[in-house]
Amino acid sequence: MAALLASVFMASIAVIAVVAVFLEGQLAPLVSSLETSAHFRTLILQVSGALFVTALLLLAAVFFAVGRFIGRPVSGVVAAMKAFAETGTAQALPAESGPKEIRELAAAFSSFAGRVEEAHKHDMEISRVKSDFISTAAHQLRTPLTGIRWALEALEREPLTEEQKALVASAVEKSRQLVAVVGTLLDISSIESGKYKYEFAPVALVSLAEEVVRDFAALAGKSQVSLTFEKSDEAGAVVRADRERIRWVLNNLVENAIRYTPAGGAVRVTTETAPGRAYIRVRDTGIGIKPEDRGNIFERFYRAPNAIAKENGGNGLGLYIARTIATDHGGDLNFEANEAGLGTVFTLSLPLAS
Amino acid sequence: MPDTKFILVVEDDPVLKNLLGHTLAGKYQTLYASDGNEALALLEANKPVLVLLDLMLPTMDGFAVLQSIRARTDELKNVPIIVVSNLGADTDIQKAKSLGANDYLIKAEVAIEEIVAKIESVLGSIAAPAPAA
Numbered sequence: 253m254a255a256l257l258a259s260v261f262m263a264s265i266a267v268i269a270v271v272a273v274f275l276e277g278q279l280a281p282l283v284s285s286l287e288t289s290a291h292f293r294t295l296i297l298q299v300s301g302a303l304f305v306t307a308l309l310l311l312a313a314v315f316f317a318v319g320r321f322i323g324r325p326v327s328g329v330v331a332a333m334k335a336f337a338e339t340g341t342a343q344a345l346p347a348e349s350g351p352k353e354i355r356e357l358a359a360a361f362s363s364f365a366g367r368v369e370e371a372h373k374h375d376m377e378i379s380r381v382k383s384d385f386i387s388t389a390a391h392q393l394r395t396p397l398t399g400i401r402w403a404l405e406a407l408e409r410e411p412l413t414e415e416q417k418a419l420v421a422s423a424v425e426k427s428r429q430l431v432a433v434v435g436t437l438l439d440i441s442s443i444e445s446g447k448y449k450y451e452f453a454p455v456a457l458v459s460l461a462e463e464v465v466r467d468f469a470a471l472a473g474k475s476q477v478s479l480t481f482e483k484s485d486e487a488g489a490v491v492r493a494d495r496e497r498i499r500w501v502l503n504n505l506v507e508n509a510i511r512y513t514p515a516g517g518a519v520r521v522t523t524e525t526a527p528g529r530a531y532i533r534v535r536d537t538g539i540g541i542k543p544e545d546r547g548n549i550f551e552r553f554y555r556a557p558n559a560i561a562k563e564n565g566g567n568g569l570g571l572y573i574a575r576t577i578a579t580d581h582g583g584d585l586n587f588e589a590n591e592a593g594l595g596t597v598f599t600l601s602l603p604l605a606s
Numbered sequence: 607m608p609d610t611k612f613i614l615v616v617e618d619d620p621v622l623k624n625l626l627g628h629t630l631a632g633k634y635q636t637l638y639a640s641d642g643n644e645a646l647a648l649l650e651a652n653k654p655v656l657v658l659l660d661l662m663l664p665t666m667d668g669f670a671v672l673q674s675i676r677a678r679t680d681e682l683k684n685v686p687i688i689v690v691s692n693l694g695a696d697t698d699i700q701k702a703k704s705l706g707a708n709d710y711l712i713k714a715e716v717a718i719e720e721i722v723a724k725i726e727s728v729l730g731s732i733a734a735p736a737p738a739a
Contacts, residue, residue, distance in 0.1 A: 387695075394692040394714040395619060402625040402718045431714045435694070442695055449696045 261311055268307050272300045325350030329358045336365050340372060383445035390438045397434065401427045436569045440552070443576050450494040450580060454605035457489045457530050461521055464502040468510060476515035479506070482522045489523060489530035491602040493581055498602070501574040501585070505534040505598050508570065512559060513538035513595065529583070529601050537595040541587065549587070550575045578602070612637050613725065614654040616645040616671065617690075618663050622713070626658070629718045634725070642666025646674055649682060656729060658721070659707070661691035661698065669705060676706035686728045690721060 275296065332345050342365035345358045404424045412420065442448050465481040472479035491498075509519040517537040524531040541549060545556040553568040560566075571585070578585040583602040590597050613630065617623040618640045630636050637652055639645035641664045649657070657675070661668030668689065676683060686708045691698070694712040702710055708728055711721060 391692060394694075394712075395622070398692065398713040399619070399621045399625065401714065402622065402629075405718050406625060406628050435712075435715060438694060 261315055264307070264311050268304050272304055275300055321350055322354065325354045325358070329354065329361060332358075332365075333361060336368075340369070342366055342369050380445060383441040386437050386441035387445075390434045390441070393434050394431075397427065397431055401431060433567050433569075436567060436573070439573055440569060443573060443580075448580070450497060452492050452494055452581075454490045455493040455495045455498065457491050457523055457532060457602070458483060460495065460499060461502065461523060461532055464499060464506055465521055467503070468506050471507070472510050472519065475510050475513070477510050477513045478518045479510065480518070480520050482520060484523045484525070489525045490605045491530050491583075492605040493602055494577075497577050498581070498600075501577050501600060502532070502534075504570045504574050505600065508566075509534050509536035509538060509596075509598070511566075512536065517595070525604070528604055530604055531599055531601050533597055533599045535590055535595065535597045537590065540589060540594060541596050546587075550585075574600075611635060612652050612654040614639065614645065614648055614652070614657045616640075616642070616657065616659045616663065616668070618660060625718065626721070629722060633722065640664075642668070642671045642674075645671050649675065649685070653682060654685060656725060657685055657687045658690050658725070659687050660713075661689060661693050661702065669701065672702060672705040672707060688721075688724055688728060690716075 329345065332343050335341075335343050342362065345362060401424070404420055404427055408417075408420050408424060439448075461481055465479060468479055506519065506521065513519055513536045518535075519537075520533075520535045522533050522535070524533070539558050541556060542558060545554075545558075548554045549556060550571050551568075552572045554572075555566055555568040575585040578600055581602055583600065585598065585600050587596050587598045589595075611634070613634045614637045615623065615626055615630070616639045617626060620640075623638055623640070627636060627638070637648050637654060639648050643666050645657070645659070645663075646666075648654075659668045659671060663671075668691065672687060672689075675685065675687065687706065688709045688711060689702045689707045690711045690713055691702075692713045694715070699710045709724060711724060
């Protein structure tokens with residue numbers, strides 16, 4: 253706004269100057285042919301000069317008035333809008349001043365902000381009720397589940413026929429899956445209600461990645477997938493993170509990568525540092541994510557059809573939680589198709605510890 | 607019977623209590639309480655070497671039991687307590703630990719054998735000289 257006013261101002265000066273020069277150029281020769289030329293010429297110059305000064309003063313006055321009566325009230329409204337965008341709380345607008353249009357703009361903004369605030373409160377309330385409900389339901393599920401699980405585990409230790417053993421093993425496996433789903437639901441309700449507490453500390457990313465890769469060596473071996481960690485040159489990346497939560501995220505990414513990679517494939521974990529952030533990438537040569545699923549895989553409970561076909565164990569919550577944890581760290585979790593052809597690359601970014 | 611070492615199991619769900627009993631039987635002498643008051647009475651009378659403590663209990667909950675045990679002035683003040691509960695929020699775990707729980711297991715998330723392993727490890731660690739409080 254100020255820049256615009258300044259350029260209008262400069263342009264006006266330029267126009268006046270051009271007019272003055274024109275006047276002098278065109279009129280002066282005309283007048284100079286007359287007897288009283290010298291007198292007229294001086295007069296014309298004086299008039300032009302006076303006009304020029306008056307125009308300058310007028311422009312300065314306009315400039316000041318625009319700043320005082322439009323610029324200032326508008327900045328007041330803008331400041332209130334910015335504060336609202338940052339804090340989410342509508343602030344009282346500065347005393348009503350300025351032209352009617354600006355007062356109307358301020359009033360319209362106030363009522364808009366009020367509406368937004370109200371809708372936000374309503375959303376928060378719904379979200380809280382939903383989280384409380386999930387949390388209560390999950391706790392109610394846990395007690396009977398504990399009984400089923402423990403009873404099956406006790407039964408497993410009894411002398412059983414092979415057929416009975418297989419039946420009990422299936423029931424044990426499914427009961428554990430159910431326990432895991434309940435645990436995940438509780439995690440989600442606690443993340444969404446803001447009860448998830450993070451303990452941020454400097455974490456050496458490379459050693460954490462090494463630990464995770466080591467932990468999955470057995471699963472990778474069983475699935476006949478090669479799992480490697482490639483240390484980068486700048487091995488010293490220290491991120492600001494909650495070590496256990498980030499370990500959980502990495503576990504999830506590596507486990508998914510192994511799970512969705514056919515025998516003979518490879519999963520590669522690498523780290524990388526950029527100014528202010530560190531990246532950890534998990535590359536697989538697995539079944540990949542189809543273009544039509546790409547917008548959905550971070551949605552709660554979403555499972556891509558090719559993922560369901562391959563493996564029935566997932567619940568569609570891991571990536572949602574993983575991304576939430578990443579963004580709660582001030583980082584992010586993204587993916588792209590593996591440039592080497594098959595598979596996917598997941599990239600977790602985290603802020604470096606300062 | 608001066609050498610009998612008791613483990614006190616505080617659990618209000620009868621099925622879970624039986625399942626714990628089924629697994630612990632033959633390994634330990636066990637006593638069972640199904641609410642906080644009963645737990646404190648049994649503790650006083652039998653001086654167990656370890657307590658498995660549920661948190662959601664009728665009348666007096668596990669947090670109150672923890673507080674009451676840690677507020678004692680006799681040697682029972684330091685009895686190892688492993689919380690075994692289906693409450694599993696960070697806040698619950700932190701609260702229990704700050705009240706003096708030695709360990710915290712989320713019932714549904716552990717195999718019953720893991721509870722036995724935890725008992726062994728806690729009993730093992732207190733057999734060694736305890737560090738100054």
